[in-house]
Amino acid sequence: MSMKSTQNTSKHSQGFTLIELIIIIVILGIFGTMGADFISRAFKGFQAANSRIEIFEEGKAAMTRMEREINNAIPNAVTTVSGGQELRIGEINDSIMVSGNVTGHYIESPPTNKITDETGGLQAGAIVSINNTEWDTFASPVILDRRLYKVIAKTGKEMTLDRTIPPDSRSPSKRFYAVDKAIRYYYDSGSAQLRRSEITINATNTALDDTAFTSVPGYPLAANVSNLTFHYTPGTPSRNSVVTVSFKITKNNESILFNKDIHVRNTP
Numbered sequence: 635m636s637m638k639s640t641q642n643t644s645k646h647s648q649g650f651t652l653i654e655l656i657i658i659i660v661i662l663g664i665f666g667t668m669g670a671d672f673i674s675r676a677f678k679g680f681q682a683a684n685s686r687i688e689i690f691e692e693g694k695a696a697m698t699r700m701e702r703e704i705n706n707a708i709p710n711a712v713t714t715v716s717g718g719q720e721l722r723i724g725e726i727n728d729s730i731m732v733s734g735n736v737t738g739h740y741i742e743s744p745p746t747n748k749i750t751d752e753t754g755g756l757q758a759g760a761i762v763s764i765n766n767t768e769w770d771t772f773a774s775p776v777i778l779d780r781r782l783y784k785v786i787a788k789t790g791k792e793m794t795l796d797r798t799i800p801p802d803s804r805s806p807s808k809r810f811y812a813v814d815k816a817i818r819y820y821y822d823s824g825s826a827q828l829r830r831s832e833i834t835i836n837a838t839n840t841a842l843d844d845t846a847f848t849s850v851p852g853y854p855l856a857a858n859v860s861n862l863t864f865h866y867t868p869g870t871p872s873r874n875s876v877v878t879v880s881f882k883i884t885k886n887n888e889s890i891l892f893n894k895d896i897h898v899r900n901t902p
Contacts, residue, residue, distance in 0.1 A: 681886065682886070682887075682888055685885045685886040685887075685888040686888050686890065688885060689858075689883045689884075689885050689888060689889070689890045690890055692856050692857070692883060693856060693881070693883050693890060693892045694892075695855070695856075696828055696855040696856040696881075696892075697879065697892055697894055699830070699855060700819060700830075700855070700879060700896070701894065701896050703723065703725060703817055704721075704723060704877050704879075704896045704898060705896065705897065705898065705899050706725060706726050706728065706899070706900070707723040707724060707725060707726070707875075707898045707900070708723070708724035708725070708726060708763045708766055708772060708811055708813055708900070709766065709811075709869055709874075709875060709898060709900045709901055709902045710766055710767050710768055710769075710772075710868055710869055710875060710898075710902065711723060711724030711763065711766045711768075711769060711772035711773075711813075712724075712769060712866050712868075712875060712877065712898065713768075713769035713866065714864045714865065714866050715844075716820065716821075718863045718864050718865060719820065719821040719862055719863065719864070720818065720819065720820040720821065720864065721818070721819045721820070721864040721866070721877065721879075722769065722773075722816060722817070722818050722819075722842075722847065723816065723817050724763060724766070724772050724773075724813050724815075724816050724817075724835075725813065725814065725815050725816065725817050725832075726763075726811045726812065726813060726900065727760075727811075727812040727813055727814040727815075730756065730760060730812045730814070731756070731811070731812045734751075734754045734755055734756045734757065734760075734812075735753055735754030736751045736753065736754045736755060736756060736812075737751060737752045737753050737754075738751070738809055738810055738811060739751065739752050739807070739808055739809060739810075740752075740808050740809075740810055741808070742808075743804065744798070744799040744800060744801045744803060744804045745798050745799060745800055745801055746798060746799055747794060747795045747796075747797060747798040747799065748792055748793065748794050748795065749762075749764075749792075749793050749795065749799075749810060750791050750792045750793070751791050751793070751810075752791075753791070754791060755788050755790065755791045755792065755793050756785050756788065756793055756812055757785065757788055758785050758786055758787055758788055759784070759785065760784070760785045760793075760812050761782055761783070761784055761785075761812065761813050761814065761835050761836070761837070761838065762782070762783050762784075762785065762793075762795070762810045762811065762812055762813065763781060763782055763783075763810065763811045763812075763813045764781050764783060764799060764803060764805055764809070764810045765781055765803050765804060765805035765806070765809070765902055766781045766782075766902070767902070768868070772842070773816070773842035773843070775841075775843060777838055777839055778797070780838060781803055782813065782835070782838050783795040783796060783797065783799070783838065784796040784837060784838050796838065805902055806871065806902060807901065807902065809900075809901065809902060811900065813835055814834065814835055814836075815832045815833060815834050815835055816832065816833045816835060816842050816847075817830065817831075817832045818830065818831045818832065818833075818847045818850075818852070819855070819864070820852065821859065821862040822852070822854075825854070825857070826857065826858055826859055826860065827854040827855075827856065827857050827859060828854065828855045828856040828859045828862055828881060829852035829853060829854050829855065830852055830853060830855050831847065831850045831851065831852035831853070832850065833846055833847065833850055856881070856883060857883075858883050858884050858885050859881050859882065859883055860881070860882050860883075860884065861880065861881060861882045861891070862880070862881040862882075863878075863879075863880050863881070864877060864878070864879055865877070865878040865880075866878075869898065869901070869902070871902075874897045874898050874899065874900075874901065875897070875898040876895050876896065876897055876898070877895075877896045877898070878893070878894070878895050878896070879892070879893070879894050879896060880892065880893040880894075
C-alpha cells in the first residue's frame with residue numbers, strides 16, 4: 635500500500651511539460667506586449683496633454699500681452715506690414731496722464747498752439763497725439779505732417795505746444811493722448827518666433843520708419859509659431875478700431891491655433 639502511494643506521488647511531482655511551458659511563455663509574452671502597449675499609449679497621451687498645456691499657456695500669455703497693449707493704442711495709429719506678419723501701434727502713456735490728472739479733453743479750437751485740459755495738465759517734455767487718422771499721420775517722416783506735438787511749457791491746466799494745431803487736424807471730440815512709445819509685433823521666420831520690440835518717443839523728430847523699427851532688437855513672446863497674421867480694421871466715429879490676431883504654435887506634433895479680435899478701446 636505504501637509502495638503505490640510513493641509511485642503516485644512521484645508521478646504528480648514531475649512538474650510542467652515542455653508544451654505547457656511553451657504555452658505559459660506565449661501567454662506571458664502576449665500579456666507583456668499588451669501591457670507595454672498600454673503603458674506606451676498612456677505615456678504618449680500624457681506627453682501630448684502636457685505639450686498642449688505648455689502650448690496653451692505660452693499662446694495665452696502672448697495673446698494677453700498683445701491684447702493689453704492693443705487695447706491701449708492711439709486711435710488709428712495702427713498699421714500692418716510684411717503681408718500682415720507685422721503690426722505697429724502707437725501706445726498711450728496712461729501713467730503720465732494719471733499723474734498729470736488729465737481727462738484728455740481740451741477746450742480750444744484750432745488753429746492754436748495751446749490746449750487746456752479740463753482738470754490738469756502734462757509737464758513740459760511730454761508728447762501728445764491729437765486726431766491721428768491713420769499710421770501715416772502718426773509716423774510721417776515730415777515733422778510738420780505729424781500729429782504729434784511736444785509740450786514746451788505748462789501754466790496751470792494750459793499746455794503750450796511746439797507748433798500750431800491746424801484746423802484740419804482738429805479732433806472731432808477734442809481729445810488728446812500722451813504717447814511715449816511705438817510698439818512692433820512681428821514674425822521672425824529664422825527662429826519661428828512671435829517677437830516684440832519698441833521705440834521710445836522722446837521728441838517729435840523720432841524716426842518711426844522701417845529702419846528705426848528693424849534696428850531695435852526684439853524679444854520673443856512665443857516660440858514654434860507659424861501662420862502668424864495681423865489684420866487691422868480702422869475705426870469710425872461709430873465703431874472702434876479692431877485688430878485680428880491669428881497664429882499657431884506647434885510642439886511635439888501637437889498644435890493649437892490662437893485667434894482673437896482685439897478692440898482699440900480709445901476714440902479719436
